[in-house]
Amino acid sequence: MFSPIKNTKVYEQVIIQIKDMIAKGILRKGDKLPSERELVDKLGVSRTSIREALRALEIIGLVESRQGEGNFIRDNFENSLFEPLSVMFMLQKSSTLEIHQVRVMIETETASLAAKNIKDKDIEVLQGFIDKLKNSKDELERSISDKNFHYKIAECSGNFLINNILRSVSSLMDAFIVNARMVIVNESKARELLVEQHEDILQALIDRDSEAAVKAMRKHLDCIKEHLILMDNIYS
Amino acid sequence: MFSPIKNTKVYEQVIIQIKDMIAKGILRKGDKLPSERELVDKLGVSRTSIREALRALEIIGLVESRQGEGNFIRDNFENSLFEPLSVMFMLQKSSTLEIHQVRVMIETETASLAAKNIKDKDIEVLQGFIDKLKNSKDELERSISDKNFHYKIAECSGNFLINNILRSVSSLMDAFIVNARMVIVNESKARELLVEQHEDILQALIDRDSEAAVKAMRKHLDCIKEHLILMDNIYS
Numbered sequence: 001m002f003s004p005i006k007n008t009k010v011y012e013q014v015i016i017q018i019k020d021m022i023a024k025g026i027l028r029k030g031d032k033l034p035s036e037r038e039l040v041d042k043l044g045v046s047r048t049s050i051r052e053a054l055r056a057l058e059i060i061g062l063v064e065s066r067q068g069e070g071n072f073i074r075d076n077f078e079n080s081l082f083e084p085l086s087v088m089f090m091l092q093k094s095s096t097l098e099i100h101q102v103r104v105m106i107e108t109e110t111a112s113l114a115a116k117n118i119k120d121k122d123i124e125v126l127q128g129f130i131d132k133l134k135n136s137k138d139e140l141e142r143s144i145s146d147k148n149f150h151y152k153i154a155e156c157s158g159n160f161l162i163n164n165i166l167r168s169v170s171s172l173m174d175a176f177i178v179n180a181r182m183v184i185v186n187e188s189k190a191r192e193l194l195v196e197q198h199e200d201i202l203q204a205l206i207d208r209d210s211e212a213a214v215k216a217m218r219k220h221l222d223c224i225k226e227h228l229i230l231m232d233n234i235y236s
Numbered sequence: 237m238f239s240p241i242k243n244t245k246v247y248e249q250v251i252i253q254i255k256d257m258i259a260k261g262i263l264r265k266g267d268k269l270p271s272e273r274e275l276v277d278k279l280g281v282s283r284t285s286i287r288e289a290l291r292a293l294e295i296i297g298l299v300e301s302r303q304g305e306g307n308f309i310r311d312n313f314e315n316s317l318f319e320p321l322s323v324m325f326m327l328q329k330s331s332t333l334e335i336h337q338v339r340v341m342i343e344t345e346t347a348s349l350a351a352k353n354i355k356d357k358d359i360e361v362l363q364g365f366i367d368k369l370k371n372s373k374d375e376l377e378r379s380i381s382d383k384n385f386h387y388k389i390a391e392c393s394g395n396f397l398i399n400n401i402l403r404s405v406s407s408l409m410d411a412f413i414v415n416a417r418m419v420i421v422n423e424s425k426a427r428e429l430l431v432e433q434h435e436d437i438l439q440a441l442i443d444r445d446s447e448a449a450v451k452a453m454r455k456h457l458d459c460i461k462e463h464l465i466l467m468d469n470i471y472s
Contacts, residue, residue, distance in 0.1 A: 011291055011295070012295070015295055019323060022323055022327060028327070029327045048284075048287075051284075051288065052287065052288055052291040052292075053291075053295075055247055055288040055289075055291065055292055056288075056291055056292035056294075056295040056296070058292075059247070059248070059251055059289075059292040059296075060292070060295075060296060062323060073327065087255060087258055087298060091258060091264070091265045091309065098395050098396065098397050098398075099397065101345070101349065101395050101397075101398065102395070102397050102398055102401070104345070105341060105342065105345040105398060106341065109337070109340070109341040113337065159334050159337050159338070160334065161334050161335065161337075161338050161405070161408075162334075162337065162338055162341060165338070165401060165405075168404075169397070169401075
């Protein structure tokens with residue numbers, strides 16, 4: 001299962017071995033990892049290196065450490081402490097237009113796939129978000145419903161990988177949605193327009209019409225794009 | 237700049253503080269981090285916790301440790317040892333169809349953006365990859381040219397974030413491209429078809445025609461999709 005390791009950057013080798021075991025299906029989600037002591041024996045490296053590797057995997061969100069129980073392989077990174085892509089984006093100081101392009105890329109695809117895969121109970125959940133978007137007096141609550149609406153559609157796409165790509169940039173997306181709303185909802189007409197656009201997206205999903213869903217999502221995102229110049233003023 | 241930390245999971249707090257400093261623009265790409273000893277003093281935590289946090293950031297690819305010089309903030313994750321999204325995908329045992337959907341999502345968008353942003357020297361590079369694809373007698377070399385062609389288009393999209401999303405799933409994509417070729421190139425007609433499809437994509441980019449680029453890319457990926465059933469046999 002494990003091979004002893006000889007290298008300068010020892011913790012890297014530990015990571016690579018764990019990654020390989022996942023690729024080969026030896027380690028599966030939910031599996032318990034050998035104890036730190038066992039790993040030390042099997043890999044022939046120091047306890048410090050093992051601990052460094054395990055901590056790194058925990059920070060990435062791949063390994064969950066349960067008090068008194070040991071380390072387990074997780075199967076989703078939704079609670080990942082660190083979002084490498086979001087952080088990289090912050091470092092690059094890229095433009096709002098670039099985040100917008102990422103949203104268009106991901107969300108026209110999730111809308112298209114969701115139209116094919118959506119269940120009636122998902123539609124009820126989406127309807128609930130729209131109701132809040134329409135009726136809540138609190139902009140914070142409305143903006144949370146807005147975000148939840150978009151994440152729920154990604155979930156309904158049935159493509160785990162695309163859903164997780166969206167979640168791995170969620171810090172960016174959340175800030176983007178909050179800021180876009182901040183600019184747009186100042187005009188009461190625009191606020192009604194946002195509600196309508198979300199209703200159009202939902203209607204296309206109810207009709208299981210992929211093309212209409214892509215069109216409605218694109219129209220919604222195009223409307224946001226028109227406000228991008230104002231948003232850049234907020235960011236800077 | 238730093239605040240002392242009190243918490244059970246100390247290394248997490250170190251990471252969060254570094255992430256915050258990046259978000260606030262206090263730490264920028266290329267910046268040198270304070271030494272381990274300074275971090276110990278400033279954050280009031282153990283050297284072990286500091287080291288765990290730094291190693292994790294190194295494994296993610298955010299921090300580069302240079303022998304004798306210290307730790308620096310990196311600005312790209314291209315050489316990231318660990319690709320969280322690829323690993324997650326391996327754990328989920330998702331279908332080839334799902335990877336294909338991710339390719340369609342990312343690569344129709346990169347083709348569309350590249351048509352708007354591409355420079356003449358990029359076109360020369362792409363032409364070079366097609367020449368190898370056409371003339372090389374070695375399938376390994378041909379499959380590398382195939383991959384390079386697609387990554388180069390992503391680079392030409394001018395969207396750093398989208399380019400990096402593609403790279404963050406590159407283990408998946410590489411295996412996908414190699415396997416797709418393995419199935420397709422067995423038929424000599426299909427091999428010529430693959431070359432033609434790449435030429436069509438390039439021609440659309442030369443014409444700076446976004447719509448044609450999306451169409452050509454989609455046609456290429458649709459052709460691959462037809463072979464997906466055969467590919468699933470390879471994977472299992």
